[in-house]
Structure formats: C-alpha cells, structure tokens
Amino acid sequence: xxRTGPAGAALAxxxxxxxxxxLVLGPGPAAAQGRAVVLEASPRIALVISNSAYSGGxxxxxxxxxxxxxxxxxxxxxxxxxxxxxxxxAQMQQRVAEVAARIGRSSVVVFFYNGYAIRSGxxxxxxxxxxxxxxxxxxxxxxxxLDSILAEFTRRGAATRxxxxxAARRNPFEETFRRPPEGLAALxxxxxxxxxFSAALDKPPEEADDGGLFVRELxxxxxxxxxxAEQGFARTRxxxxxxTGARRVPWVSSSLLDDVFFATPGAAxxxxxxxxPPVAEAPSPPPASERAAGEGxxxxxxxxxCPTCPELVVVPAGDFVMGGDAEYEKPAHRVTxxxxxxxxxxxxxxxxxxxxxxxxxxxxxxxxxxxGRGDRPVIDVSYDDVQGYLRWLSAQTRRTYRLPSxxxxxxxxxxxxxxxxxxxxxxxxxxxxxxxxSQAPSHRTVAVGSYRPNAFGLFDTAGNAAExxxxxxxxxxRGAPTDGAAWRTGQCDLRVLRGGSxxxxxxxxxxxxxxxxxxxxxxYANGFRVxxxxx
Numbered sequence: 001x002x003r004t005g006p007a008g009a010a011l012a013x014x015x016x017x018x019x020x021x022x023l024v025l026g027p028g029p030a031a032a033q034g035r036a037v038v039l040e041a042s043p044r045i046a047l048v049i050s051n052s053a054y055s056g057g058x059x060x061x062x063x064x065x066x067x068x069x070x071x072x073x074x075x076x077x078x079x080x081x082x083x084x085x086x087x088x089x090a091q092m093q094q095r096v097a098e099v100a101a102r103i104g105r106s107s108v109v110v111f112f113y114n115g116y117a118i119r120s121g122x123x124x125x126x127x128x129x130x131x132x133x134x135x136x137x138x139x140x141x142x143x144x145x146l147d148s149i150l151a152e153f154t155r156r157g158a159a160t161r162x163x164x165x166x167a168a169r170r171n172p173f174e175e176t177f178r179r180p181p182e183g184l185a186a187l188x189x190x191x192x193x194x195x196x197f198s199a200a201l202d203k204p205p206e207e208a209d210d211g212g213l214f215v216r217e218l219x220x221x222x223x224x225x226x227x228x229a230e231q232g233f234a235r236t237r238x239x240x241x242x243x244t245g246a247r248r249v250p251w252v253s254s255s256l257l258d259d260v261f262f263a264t265p266g267a268a269x270x271x272x273x274x275x276x277p278p279v280a281e282a283p284s285p286p287p288a289s290e291r292a293a294g295e296g297x298x299x300x301x302x303x304x305x306c307p308t309c310p311e312l313v314v315v316p317a318g319d320f321v322m323g324g325d326a327e328y329e330k331p332a333h334r335v336t337x338x339x340x341x342x343x344x345x346x347x348x349x350x351x352x353x354x355x356x357x358x359x360x361x362x363x364x365x366x367x368x369x370x371x372g373r374g375d376r377p378v379i380d381v382s383y384d385d386v387q388g389y390l391r392w393l394s395a396q397t398r399r400t401y402r403l404p405s406x407x408x409x410x411x412x413x414x415x416x417x418x419x420x421x422x423x424x425x426x427x428x429x430x431x432x433x434x435x436x437x438s439q440a441p442s443h444r445t446v447a448v449g450s451y452r453p454n455a456f457g458l459f460d461t462a463g464n465a466a467e468x469x470x471x472x473x474x475x476x477x478r479g480a481p482t483d484g485a486a487w488r489t490g491q492c493d494l495r496v497l498r499g500g501s502x503x504x505x506x507x508x509x510x511x512x513x514x515x516x517x518x519x520x521x522x523x524y525a526n527g528f529r530v531x532x533x534x535x
Contacts, residue, residue, distance in 0.1 A: 044080060066212045069219060077262065108159060112166065127173065214250065234456065241318065249416065299315065319337065322477070350374055380524045381522060466501040
C-alpha cells in the first residue's frame with residue numbers, strides 16, 4: 001500500500017497500529033519569543049501499520065475507525081502517508097526501512113503503535129501478525145524492538161522522533177507464560193524525542209477497549225492551530241484521564257529541543273470526526289464563566305484566585321511509583337492521589353511575596369541577594385516564613401492554600417514520567433537552571449517560566465529555587481504515607497525540600513531527589529510553590 005488519500009484504504013483498527021509521521025514544524029509561539037525553530041522545509045512522512053489478524057491472539061480492539069481517522073487526518077494536513085495492514089515481521093521491517101530511507105537531517109518522525117506489545121526487560125516489542133509468542137525468548141525473537149526502530153531513525157539523521165503508542169494491554173499472548181501483563185517500559189528518550197502511551201506504563205487499563213477515545217482525543221488536540229505537539233500530548237493525557245475517571249492516564253515524556261506543530265498556526269480548525277462522539281469522551285475544560293454554579297476547576301484548567309495570586313493548574317488524580325536510587329529515596333513505593341488538586345504553575349515570585357508584605361501579611365526583610373525581584377522566585381525564605389504567606393493568601397481568597405506534600409510535589413513534577421527527569425534520563429542542556437545544566441551557568445535565579453513546562457504545565461520543577469514541602473524529614477520511605485498525604489512524623493525540626501536549585505548539580509534536580517533544611521533557617525537558594533485545595 002503506497003500513498004493514501006483522504007479516501008485511502010481503511011486501516012484495521014486493532015491494537016497494532018504503528019504510525020510513523022513526519023510533522024510540520026510551524027512558526028508557533030516560540031518563534032515570537034526568539035527561539036530558533038526549523039520550519040516548513042521539513043519532510044512530512046507517515047507510516048501506518050495496522051495489525052489485527054493475530055493467529056490465536058484474537059482481535060485487540062475489534063473493528064473501529066481509529067486508524068482510518070489518523071490516516072485521513074494526516075493526509076488532509078499534507079503528510080505523505082505510507083500504510084500497511086496485517087503485516088508479518090519481515091513486512092513490518094521492510095516498511096520501517098522504506099520510511100527510514102526517506103529521512104533527512106530536518107525530518108521529524110513520529111511513531112504511533114496501537115496493538116499488541118510486550119515488555120521484556122526494559123524494552124518494548126511490537127508483535128507482528130503470524131507471531132508465535134509462548135515464552136520470553138520468543139518475545140525477542142518474534143517482536144520488533146521499539147527502541148531499536150527509534151535508534152535507526154536517529155542514525156538516519158531524524159531531528160525529532162515523536163512516538164505514539166496505543167498498545168492493547170489485555171494481551172492473550174502473555175497468558176501462556178506470564179500473568180498478569182506487566183505493561184510497557186519507558187523509552188530511551190534521546191534528545192529530540194516526544195512520546196505518549198495511551199496508558200500508564202506499569203498500570204494496564206482494566207478494559208481492553210475504550211471506544212477509540214485516545215486516538216480521537218489525540219487528533220482533536222494536535223490539530224488545533226498554534227498548539228505544539230507537547231501541549232497537544234499533555235492535553236490528551238488530561239482529557240483521557242478525565243473521561244475515564246483516572247482509570248486510564250496516558251504516559252507522556254519529552255526531550256524535545258524545539259517546538260513542533262502538527263498544524264501550522266493560522267490554519268483552519270479541524271472539524272470533529274464524523275459520527276457520534278464516544279460516550280466516555282470529555283471535552284476540554286470550559287472557561288470558569290461557563291461552569292455550573294459551585295462547580296470547581298477541572299484537571300488541566302489554569303486559573304488565579306486574585307490578580308496577585310499565583311497561577312494554578314489542576315492536576316488530575318492518579319497514582320505513581322515514588323522514589324529513586326539514592327538511599328534517602330528508598331524504598332520505591334506506589335502512591336495513589338485520589339483527588340485532583342491545584343498547584344502553582346510557577347514558584348512563588350518576589351512580586352507575589354511583596355504583595356503580601358505590602359498588605360502586612362509577610363516579613364519584609366527577605367533579601368534577593370542582588371538577583372532581582374519581580375518575576376524571579378522568592379528565595380531566602382524559611383519554612384516558617386512560608387507559613388505566614390500561606391495564612392495571608394488563604395485569608396485573602398477564602399480558600400485553603402498550603403504547601404504540597406512531598407508525594408503531591410513528586411507526582412506533579414514527574415507528570416507521568418518515570419525517567420530521572422520529566423524530559424528523559426539525562427539533564428542535557430538548556431532545560432533547567434543549575435550548576436551543570438549549561439556551559440555557562442547563571443549562578444543565580446532566573447525569571448520563572450524561563451524553561452519548558454512539563455506535561456502537567458508546571459515550570460521549574462527542576463532547578464532555579466529549591467522548594468519547601470510540608471513533610472517532616474525521614475531518612476527513608478519506610479512507613480511513608482501512600483495516599484499522597486504529608487508525612488507529619490519524624491524529624492519535624494527539619495523539613496523536606498525538592499527539585500534542587502541554581503546552586504545544585506543536576507543529580508539533585510532529579511524528580512525523585514530529596515533533601516532537608518532546618519525549618520526556621522533561611523537559605524538563599526530555597527523558595528516554594530503553593531497548593532490550593534479544591535472543593
């Protein structure tokens with residue numbers, strides 16, 4: 001099957017669609033801010049492989065319109081679409097090789113897989129039609145390694161690789177040698193990679209079929225003009241989480257170095273897919289003026305309670321594995337966040353602190369150490385100083401403001417990622433403010449929002465100012481709460497700080513890294529962000 005048109009071949013909507021796209025890089029908001037972005041000249045290629053006719057394996061999704069919608073939308077946007085249906089391993093390898101041969105130095109390649117996949121070790125293997133998988137050894141023999149495919153695209157010179165995986169988790173192949181399914185593994189997020197999986201890596205969804213919700217929501221979000229691929233993926237994650245009551249929360253991770261756009265800004269909006277919408281599908285959060293009386297903000301929505309209040313974003317409920325490899329970060333343990341909460345998109349700034357000082361609610365002797373005030377994070381505040389700000393803000397807004405718990409902070413900072421940093425395994429360059437985050441570190445704070453936000457929309461969760469959280473210090477996670485609550489026993493004269501700072505090296509910026517400081521002592525690298533409880 002060569003190039004498809006809007007009326008191209010209907011692709012089997014099974015849980016094995018591999019989508020290889022070259023996106024359009026458009027002059028979006030980043031260009032207006034002076035960031036260098038490669039634009040229209042990038043090739044746009046799509047490879048769609050749809051497998052459903054598994055021998056003895058059943059049909060992962062049954063017949064649905066997901067693959068057809070993807071191919072038709074990409075064709076409408078001007079992509080060259082290469083498609084294959086019910087392919088063997090050799091045929092899949094041939095299609096991948098054909099697309100890889102087209103890759104140029106400015107190519108942006110996206111990989112979407114909707115089908116059977118099995119994790120073996122830290123690798124994901126895509127299962128072709130005709131595969132016989134009855135053991136762990138056969139997984140590696142019969143399947144295609146996803147990381148190896150992406151590595152080939154990198155070797156060919158692809159500037160950006162975007163991966164979309166919608167893999168069936170109720171996988172009958174695994175039943176012969178493994179119960180229950182283990183989910184999937186995180187990808188090797190080399191620079192220039194963006195990935196979204198339709199479900200959490202280590203939490204297979206209970207249902208095998210979501211009616212195509214993930215693909216429909218993805219197409220809705222990425223086709224909006226001016227919405228970057230990262231923003232579209234983050235919105236997809238939140239929309240699917242809302243629609244399923246957090247039973248399915250897509251995993252998103254990014255190490256992109258430039259803004260990438262599926263639809264160029266100024267293009268006409270994509271009309272909704274034909275046919276009735278799925279019952280489970282949830283629209284984007286409405287403006288506050290359109291909500292019913294008494295209805296609180298929804299996951300993904302941003303808002304402020306007053307002009308000088310911190311901007312907040314609503315984080316959806318969900319669960320994650322908390323912890324890391326350092327002694328203070330063990331044992332790793334699963335934490336369940338049962339209710340959405342609103343958290344500051346930025347660290348609290350000097351401007352916001354000074355508004356509290358002017359009103360008589362906060363101490364006015366906070367030193368900026370010559371770094372500047374305004375939109376730089378407030379620093380040199382103790383845990384005790386912060387409590388005064390929270391009391392004042394709560395009184396002004398008649399809402400409950402507090403510090404995040406350590407679990408809430410890590411959940412929001414990871415934004416679904418399991419890698420050391422929310423963007424990938426290595427700190428890289430130009431993603432955070434720390435001592436070894438660039439060749440010319442600033443050795444001071446920078447304005448909040450100077451770096452890219454994570455998938456939940458939070459800025460500066462790594463570096464800039466270290467952030468106080470509510471918990472007392474404990475030397476390990478043995479006995480730690482698993483419900484997202486603050487740990488209020490232990491060494492409470494010491495309080496926990498998260499995220500590292502401009503003075504720290506990158507190892508302390510990892511999402512799982514934690515350290516402590518005396519509750520009543522100020523330090524010129526310590527700041528905070530707030531949580532506002534929802535009704």
